[in-house]
Each structure stands twice: as C-alpha cells, then as structure tokens.
Amino acid sequence: MAIEEVFSSKGRVKILRILAEIGELNISAIARRAGLNYATTNQHLSVLENHGLIRHKRFGRIRIFRFDEENPRARMIKKLIEFWEQTNKPESNHE
C-alpha cells in the first residue's frame, strides 16, 4: 500500500487528527468534527481500517473508532500528528 493513498485525502488526514486528539469516537461525532457527511466519513474510515491504521468496537448499532495501537504504522502516524499539533500551537493561537 502506498503512503500517498492514505495522506492524499484531506478528509482522511482530518479524521486521523481527530482520532489522535480525542482517542475514541463514533462515526457521527467524527463526521461532525471533520465537517464531512456521514457517507464520506464512513468511506474514509473503511479505507483507514483496511490499511490497518484504525479499528472499531461495536456496541449494538454503535461503532466506535480509534487508532489501532497494535499496528506500528498507526502508532507512528499518531505520534507524528501529536508532535505536529504540539509544535503548531503558538501559530494556532492567532487563528
């Protein structure tokens, strides 16, 4: 799997950033935070899950997504995002 497949989509990066920040979240909440619609969010989540970066837990009808901490790639991406956000803070204060 090519890395650009994952990072070529703004929506997917947004979703990864949200999951890195919040930890665990259901689809509607991810969609709301990312400003995407449900179907698009669902598709992105499927792609990310197929690539082993995230995983979900099911509670009846509810699915809750999070980073797949067992996958080293997922761990590294999460760390990258966290580092990015940390070093980004002074700038984002001006927003």
Next chain:
Amino acid sequence: MPQYFSVFKDESKLDINYVPPRLPHRGSQLNLLDQFFRFAIESPGKMTQRVLILGKIGTGKTVLSQHFGLNAMKEAEKRNINLNYVHVNCRECKGSLFMILQRTILKFYPHFPRRGYSAEELLQALMQILDEENAYLILALDELEALILSEGSDPLYNLTRIQEDRLKAPQRLSLICILRQPEHLEKVDPSTRSTLQRNVIHLKEYSKPQLEDILNDRVNPAFRQGTVSTQTMNLVAELAYSEGGNARYAIELLWRAGKYADASEMREVSPECVRKAAVSVYPVVRKDMISFLSPHEKLFLLGVARHFKQTDAAYMSMGEAEDAYAIVCEEYGEERRGHTQLWKYVKELSASGVIETKVSGEGQRGKTTLISLPRVPASDLEQELSRVLMKGGR
C-alpha cells in the same frame, strides 16, 4: 491592593460533594457495607450484590456510599482488580434510566455517543464494556425515588435481572440503592423489592453530640484556626439537631455563617452569624436542590413564590400557578411551557418536598390541584430563585 481577610481556609471542604477522609459515627455501617461487598475484592465475578441504604435527609447516606466506593476501588487496585464505583443521582438524571446509564458509560468511554439508542441497548453496551475491560461495577443509585416515580419498577427490574441472563458469564454489576422514603419501594414489583430488601442499612438521624463531632471534623480543614468557637459550633449542632439530625443542613449552615462573617468583615464566625444564616437556610431550599431544577421549573416555582408572597391564602390552584408562571416567563423573556409540562413540574416539585399538593374537594367547582408552600417563607424562596436566575443559573 487591599488585603481581604476570610475566615475560610478551604471552602471546598464544606461542599456538598466533598467526601471527608473519616466518617464519624458511621463506622459500623461502613463495616457492614464492606462485609456485603467483601466478595468483590476476594472473589470478583462470582456473585453480585444489591444493598439498600435508607435514611432521612442529612443522615449521611450519600457520603457513606461514596466513602465506601472510594475505599473499595483503592483496595481493588492493590489487588489488580478493575473495580469501579460510579455514583449517580437519579434526580439529577430526571429519573431517567437512559441518563443514568449514559452517565455510567461516559465514565468508561467519555466520547460515547449521547443519543440514538434505547436504555436497553445502553444496558447491553454497559455489560459489553465491563466484559471487554474485565471490569466490575458497583453502581450507586442515589435518590432512587426519582427513578421509581418517573419510570416505575422496570428499570430496577432490568438492572437486577441483567445478571441472571448471564449465568455462565462473570457477574459484574452490583447495586447500591439509596433511598429517603422507603414507602416508594411499594411501587416496585414484589420480586425486585425482595431482592433489594435482603441487605438493608438503615441510618438514624444524628444526635447533637454526633453533629458536633462531624462539624469538628470539617471546621479544621475548612476554616482558619481560631475563627470558629466551640460555642458557635454548639449552636450550629443544636439547630441542625432540631431539624431532624440533619448533618447536611449543619454543614451548609456553618458555611453560610462563615459567609456572613466574611461579608461583615469579622475575624470570627460569631453565634450571631449563625443566627443570621439560620434564617436564610431552609432545610428544604438547599442550594443543590435549586440547582437540580430545570430553568422552567425555577421559573414556575418563582411564580408560585410570588403568588404566595402577595396573598394570605394557604393554597393556590393549578390555574393560578400557570398564570403566575406566564407572568414570570414574560419577565425573563422565555417562551412558556404547556400545561402538561407544568403538571409534570408540579409532580416533581411535590416529590422533592418543596411544594405540597392536594386535589380540591367539596366547596370548589370542578376539580383542580391545589398547591401549597408549607415549609419555606415565600419571600425567601423568591429571593433565592431570583438570585440564581439572575446569575444565569438557568
């Protein structure tokens, strides 16, 4: 900048949610709770427990349960057992099982979606979470009356029976039910009632010396040294004892007296401060009670208080209450709620003891609910509500 002197060292020690490290005069009950839940630490998963804590207002029901819960969690942690104690106030949850379970699940999954499923689905989800995390839960349902009044006996039935469908699975959910008025249990179906009444802890009202001990324990961490004399403390204990051995009242009275002392820039909480505070704290209009009310319940109660302030009548009809409420809504720029909603408010306020209701009898045309305000002076209630509403506590 001028230096302001305050008699308080740490006000939070007088807060209603503060759990003190020591519970004077509740040692035997605490031991009993420990005994009931001993299995949870010694052989987790083998069984579950249901305990009922009964007692009047201010007898230490909540703090007893919370104190036990905190200790139990610590003890379990030492043994690597994932035991959780979750304390939920049913009245704060508007007597809804859905909200109770939601609050419980949020302790495990802070971002669990807040809507889109039923209470039954939530209960299943909770059990699944406990299974997956190999966790055990002691769920304390405080002010259980609210849940029984609004949803009957089904929620309790479901909570007590969920384990029975899981015979081979580990037993994970135990309950502590905290109740002020045991007569509400009569509304619960007999089988659920009998499972609940197996282990009952009954808390008696505190005596005056006991109240003094409790106050003593709080004065040291909450007030600066030498600001509260023994005389002041005795007076507070005396007043609280006459209010039915109500420790919560005693603590709130002490806090208010401290506030009066601060307001008058005194360096000591004098008995006069206590007397002033006693006039302003009515056991029924507790701060936390008013804060539990929804914005429109507050507005409705304000209408009722204003009506009684203006008349000498002991009762007002539902119609008059609705009119008074409509005026208050206009004043606060709020859209008024319909009759059915107001009717619910009346039932809830009556259950919490702020107002009393009776159905009109002979001598009045038609049938209406008559509302009275037996325990609180209308002017004080009005003042308190106006203050809270003004502060934006809607």
